[in-house]
Amino acid sequence: MKYFLTGSFVTIIILIVLFGYRQNIFSTAEMPYDDEQIGLKDQITIHFSHVVAENTPKGIAAEKFAELVEEKSNGRVIVQVYPNGMLYNDNNEVEALLNNEIQMIAPTFSKMTNSLPSWQVLDLPFIIENNDQLKSVLSGPLSKKLLDELELMNIKGLTFWSNGFKQIASNQPITEVEDFEGKRVRMMSSNILKQQFRLLGAEPYASSFGDVYYDLENKIIDAQENTISNIYSKQFHTMENHITLSNHGILCYAVMMNEDFWNSLDADIQEVIIESLEEMQQWQYDQAEKINKENLEQLEMDETIQIYELSNAQKQQWQAKLQPIYEMYNNEVNSEYFDEILQELNKETFPPK
Secondary structure (H helix, E strand, O other): OHHHHHHHHHHHHHHHHHHHHHOOOOOOOOOOOOHHHHHHHHOEEEEEEOOOOOOOHHHHHHHHHHHHHHHHOOOOEEEEEEOOOOOOOOOOHHHHHHOOOOOEEOOEHHHHOOOOHHHHHHHOOOOOOOHHHHHHHHOOHHHHHHHHHHHHHOEEEEEEEEEEEEEEEEOOOOOOHHHHOOOEEEEOOOHHHHHHHHHOOOEEEEOOHHHHHHHHHOOOOOEEEEOHHHHHHOOHHHOOOEEEEEEEEEEEEEEEEEHHHHHHOOHHHHHHHHHHHHHHHHHHHHHHHHHHHHHHHHHHOOOOOEEEEOOHHHHHHHHHHHHHHHHHHHHHHOHHHHHHHHHHOOOOOOOOO
16 A cells, blocks of 8 residues: 555656646746737726617717727727616716726716806707707817816816707606696706706706616606607606607717826827717717617607607797796806807807897
């Protein structure tokens, strides 16, 4: 037994030595470099968090941006997209960005108005009337001024993405101003939006986008303003089967990056990011329009959904109630921006007299 154990031990030692020799474990020569591993070490990852579904205008734009950046940087930069509030919701994503826990977000501009009140110029109801005007404003001089304001928060503003026009979804018909009376309407946290619904006779209720389904399910709210793509993708229409095509406001996203992270990037990488956003800008506008149109067509085929369109008389009724909002923004917030948006829209005054 003693000889057996000794023989086994010697055999194991011999096998280990032979294996080490074949694998060059004992060699003092340098191992060859693995180019792929070096590339991975130098690779830059941008964590991009957002709160909507992947099949929405913002969702597909984030994926398109990631593809372009990876392609243009030859794989040196990877944009990792986290949709549907997987990491953060729209109440805490800005804080996460400032802490560099994520590097990119694209919140609605309305969510930024508490920190940057002048941004409420884009929340003014009915002032932007069609998609051509919307694209003009989002890519015009005013949009650059708005993005530059983000520097005050240590954020790099990159561009705006569109999700088109907001409609009213509710559990009862809302077409006349009187229909708003006593209704609790979900909105984003913007003072202009709060005043908007108060002037219409409703009770404004600010909540996170991720809480809307819960709020509807538990009858905390009676209605909301949102785009068709968000209403459809999140299945809000299953509990709000009355949709008014009011086009009373716009819903757009400010694409932004942590400024310290941005400044840490080489100039050529910054150029890749800017080029990617510029290349896809018109495509993004077109996709937003296309998706909202397709989703509306799908809702129109649903016999359980009632869809209403504001008549000119009803629209004028809403606008008459909302007139104090324009005076409030012009007199108390930023008259320069109010004049500038009117100029970009080729309007002498608003609302028309």
